[in-house]
Amino acid sequence: MEDEARRRFLGVCLGGLGAAAAGGVLWPVYRYLTPRSGDEAGRTFSMAEQDLPEGAVKFFDFAGSAAVLVRKKGGELVALSAVCSHLGCIVQWDKARMSFVCPCHGGQFSTDGVVLAGPPPRALAKLPVSVAKGVITVG
């Protein structure tokens, strides 16, 4: 009798572990296959205006790609794709030069995304940016 209770208890425990393992495998597959929406898909990005002082940049994910927010000297905000227009490397911020530099082939871009030097054929793509109640929103 006691053995049967143990077997039943062990069966319940193993069944629970099996269900947890199946969930652990199937959940990521489900998340991969189903489309995401809204902020979850990274189609908007927000941050406090006070956290981006003049001359600062903030890199973030935007719609599955790298993007950057720039607070230019004088306070103007610019949001850009951080994907180089040459072969798609992610540009980096050069604070000393106040410009973006591509690590792959040396392309350089201004804070407005305009090509300053190197092989990139066109400017970094601009993204829509707005400010309301102290919050910067891209997208």
Ligand code: FES
């Ligand atoms: S990928 Fe940026 S300069 Fe070539």
